[in-house]
Every structure is written in C-alpha cells, then in structure tokens.
Amino acid sequence: MIDEHGPAKNMAVKTIPLAEPGPNDVRVRQTAIGFNFIDVYQRSGAYRLSLPSPIGHEAAGVIEAVGSDVTDLKVGMRVAYMNAGLGAYTDMRNVSADKLVPLPDNVSDEQAAATIFKGMTAQYLLKHTCPVQPGDMVIVHAAAGGVGQILSGWAKALGAFVVGTAGSDEKCAIARAAGCDIAINYHSENWVEKLLEATEGRKARVVYDSVGKHTFLHSLDLTQPFGMVVLYGAASGPAPEIAPEILNKKGCLFLTRPSVFPHNADPERFRANAADLFDAIGRGFVKVQIGARFALEDAPAAHELAEGRSSSGAILLVP
Ligand SMILES: NC(=O)c1ccc[n+]([C@@H]2O[C@H](COP(=O)([O-])OP(=O)(O)OC[C@H]3O[C@@H](n4cnc5c(N)ncnc54)[C@H](OP(=O)(O)O)[C@@H]3O)[C@@H](O)[C@H]2O)c1
The missing domain is CATH 3.40.50.720 (NAD(P)-binding Rossmann-like Domain)
Structure with a gap:
C-alpha cells in the first residue's frame, strides 16, 4: 500500500484483516500478480489516488470462498481479473464475481497474470479502437x-x-x-x-x-x-x-x-474480450514472455526495474 505518492520505496507491506466475501463476491487466494506501468503512474502521483491506497490491477489465483448469490464460480476454480478496483498487490482479496474470468486449462496462473491486463489492452486496441486489417x-x-x-x-x-x-x-x-x-x-x-x-x-x-x-x-x-x-x-x-x-x-x-477499463466495464463484454484473448493465446498469436519475477514484498524493486527502462516483457509479483 501507499500512504503518500512518491518513489517506489513509499510502498509498504501492511496486514489487513479480510472480511467474509459479500453475497456477490468471491475470495481469491492469489498465486501471481501482474505489474503494469499504470502502477507506477498511480504510485508516483502522475495519476492521483485517494490515500492511503492499495495498488495493482491484475492477478490470477484460486477461489477459496464464494458469496451466497454467486452461482457460476466455484471453490477451487482458477480465475483472473484486470478491472476489479485497486488492490491486486496482495496474497488474498475479495473480488466482485462479475470482474473475474475463469482460466482455461491451456493458460497457467502466471501466464494469466502476465497477460490479462496487457493482453486485454492489446485486444481492444487491435479489435475495437482501430480494427487492424x-x-x-x-x-x-x-x-x-x-x-x-x-x-x-x-x-x-x-x-x-x-x-x-x-x-x-x-x-x-x-x-x-x-x-x-x-x-x-x-x-x-x-x-x-x-x-x-x-x-x-x-x-x-x-x-x-x-x-x-x-x-x-x-x-x-x-x-x-x-x-x-x-x-x-x-x-x-x-x-x-x-x-x-x-x-x-x-x-x-x-x-x-482510450482506456482498457471502459472497454471491459460491462461483464459480458469483458468475458467476450477475454475469450478472444485466450483464443489468441491458444493459436499462438499472443506469446507470453515473462521478463522478471519478484516476491510480492519486493514490489519496490519491480517498480525500479520498470522505471529504469531495463525490463522487457512482463514483470510478475509472486505472493
Ligand atoms: N490506455 C490503456 O488502456 C493502457 C492499458 C495498459 C497499458 N497502457 C500503457 O501502455 C504502456 C505499456 O505498459 P506496460 O505495463 O506494458 O509497460 P512497459 O511497456 O513494460 O514499460 C513502458 C515502456 O515505455 C518505454 N518508455 C519510454 N519512455 C519511458 C520513460 N521515460 N520511463 C520509462 N519507460 C519509458 C520503455 O521502453 P523503451 O525503453 O523501449 O523506450 C518501457 O519499456 C504504458 O505507457 C501504459 O501506461 C495503457
């Protein structure tokens, strides 16, 4: 979390009790978290946040509990998200069920965390913003x-x-x-x-x-x-x-x-876009290149790597 905008070292690990998931929520035990450049803008203050704030947009993991009104997601399913509100830099969190997409067998948790935000960005840019021919x-x-x-x-x-x-x-x-x-x-x-x-x-x-x-x-x-x-x-x-x-x-x-968030705000459209991305991964159109992995508590080092411009490919944080 950050209490103040500023350099990477402003991020601090905090322990916060997690409530039971609400009726439409799902508790996810996260196995891989994707770093995105927007995390830098939001940490540094280039994009202002209401502080103190958690950080991070994208992760994959396994469902540990589901709310009473959730019907399509079950305990043990592997899922990912990229537009569920700030707070992906964590080991466990509750997420609204309609912000989650179940992962197909051919996409690992790490691949999903490395691609769901970046791949959904490429998806709307190539298919919706300016359909490439x-x-x-x-x-x-x-x-x-x-x-x-x-x-x-x-x-x-x-x-x-x-x-x-x-x-x-x-x-x-x-x-x-x-x-x-x-x-x-x-x-x-x-x-x-x-x-x-x-x-x-x-x-x-x-x-x-x-x-x-x-x-x-x-x-x-x-x-x-x-x-x-x-x-x-x-x-x-x-x-x-x-x-x-x-x-x-x-x-x-x-x-x-444009921005990836409005393009995926509607749950049906989000899942259709995700299906298109998973199809592209399956066909080999989208290759997942993981450039670096850091322990979650080393998130500041991940940010410094990205800001230093020496990274290529996706950076993962592992809880
Ligand atoms: N609007 C949207 O929907 C949306 C969604 C996702 C991401 N994005 C944007 O897409 C871009 C790529 O995101 P990403 O997470 O995949 O990051 P990234 O491409 O892994 O990192 C940003 C890249 O920008 C280049 N760059 C140019 N000037 C830079 C500077 N002064 N400091 C740091 N990097 C600089 C660097 O490449 P070189 O060293 O080769 O110049 C660097 O590799 C970001 O700008 C992000 O904000 C937008």
Whole structure:
C-alpha cells in the first residue's frame, strides 16, 4: 500500500484483516500478480489516488470462498481479473464475481497474470479502437515492453506490416522477435527519417503510442492521411497539447485516447474480450514472455526495474 505518492520505496507491506466475501463476491487466494506501468503512474502521483491506497490491477489465483448469490464460480476454480478496483498487490482479496474470468486449462496462473491486463489492452486496441486489417501498416512504440510485445505479435498474426520502436538496439531485437517486421531505436539520431527510409516512405494506418511526450508529435507525422493516432499511455510524460487544426494539416487524421477499463466495464463484454484473448493465446498469436519475477514484498524493486527502462516483457509479483 501507499500512504503518500512518491518513489517506489513509499510502498509498504501492511496486514489487513479480510472480511467474509459479500453475497456477490468471491475470495481469491492469489498465486501471481501482474505489474503494469499504470502502477507506477498511480504510485508516483502522475495519476492521483485517494490515500492511503492499495495498488495493482491484475492477478490470477484460486477461489477459496464464494458469496451466497454467486452461482457460476466455484471453490477451487482458477480465475483472473484486470478491472476489479485497486488492490491486486496482495496474497488474498475479495473480488466482485462479475470482474473475474475463469482460466482455461491451456493458460497457467502466471501466464494469466502476465497477460490479462496487457493482453486485454492489446485486444481492444487491435479489435475495437482501430480494427487492424491484413496489409495495414501499424507502428507500435515501446514495442519491446509488456503491451508492446503482445500488440506487435498479435498485429503481425492479423496480417499487418508491423513497425516497432524501442529505446535500445537490444530492445529492437526483442521487438523483432516479438513480431515487428522492422524495429527502430528511437534514441538514435533522426529516427523518424530512418523509420521512413526503412518503410520506403510508407506511413502507418494506425500508430499505437504509449510513450506520449517523446513520441506523440512524431506519431502525427508518421500516420498516413485518414489514419489514426491512438495515444494510450504516457511513459515518458504527458503528450503535448495540440490544436485540433493540426489533425487537418497532417492529413485528416483521427486521434483517440482510450482506456482498457471502459472497454471491459460491462461483464459480458469483458468475458467476450477475454475469450478472444485466450483464443489468441491458444493459436499462438499472443506469446507470453515473462521478463522478471519478484516476491510480492519486493514490489519496490519491480517498480525500479520498470522505471529504469531495463525490463522487457512482463514483470510478475509472486505472493
Ligand atoms: N490506455 C490503456 O488502456 C493502457 C492499458 C495498459 C497499458 N497502457 C500503457 O501502455 C504502456 C505499456 O505498459 P506496460 O505495463 O506494458 O509497460 P512497459 O511497456 O513494460 O514499460 C513502458 C515502456 O515505455 C518505454 N518508455 C519510454 N519512455 C519511458 C520513460 N521515460 N520511463 C520509462 N519507460 C519509458 C520503455 O521502453 P523503451 O525503453 O523501449 O523506450 C518501457 O519499456 C504504458 O505507457 C501504459 O501506461 C495503457
């Protein structure tokens, strides 16, 4: 939990008694927790929380008890969640039953905790925000990161031509292994020109931009007329403000700033999206790459690893 926003060391382990699950709740004994970059924004105060606050959005585990009105979930079932309110950084918690999805046999608890938040993000970005078609050129910024790798591999499996960016040559190699046809180091000089040289001047039908401040204006320049810039994060800081007229000048572009939570707020839609993700995992479209594991009480070290930009793939916390 955090009592105050600030650096990773502000997180503290607390012991809090757990009530019996309410009529529509389920008690989950958690076996794996997924780290997500939003945890950093919320811990640091880039996104303000009402304090003191628990932290974390995503975990998998086993049902230990069910409330009196819960009919479709049973004790012993393996489940995961990504939109059940803050508090995933824990060994045990009560979760509203309609926020849980049962896990199929081919998805382990660790795989689920490593993918349910990031994979559901890739799912809505590729299927709902800008449905990607075979032959589309897609740019994925931070393509070696957690969401970035899933997005790149899944877009490739959908038939897109995928161009990734990342912050080092090593990360570019990871991005290519994840599915990018081309990967450009955006810390190198003139990286925008290098990208356009590599694509022979072709621009993207959609740019998925989670980096924000350092990439956003370039994203507008790398999008083809009538294409879409999807700003879905701010890892380098908030994107600069722009006048709407710039979208006209850059080629009648579409701009959106979506979030995974509204896309999965409706329980039926959440389970349908999760079924699509599990299907993609089963077909090998989504590969789960676990980059690092930490004990739950070492969550500060996990945050420092992510903020230091030396991680690739998913980071897990193990209770
Ligand atoms: N809107 C939504 O629905 C939604 C949902 C989930 C995640 N997201 C966003 O998607 C992004 C990826 O999330 P993730 O959890 O998978 O994290 P991640 O990609 O594993 O980590 C963030 C990546 O951003 C890049 N980055 C660029 N500037 C950075 C900076 N100043 N500090 C740290 N990293 C920086 C780093 O890659 P390089 O070193 O290669 O630059 C880093 O690997 C995040 O921005 C997150 O907020 C949005």
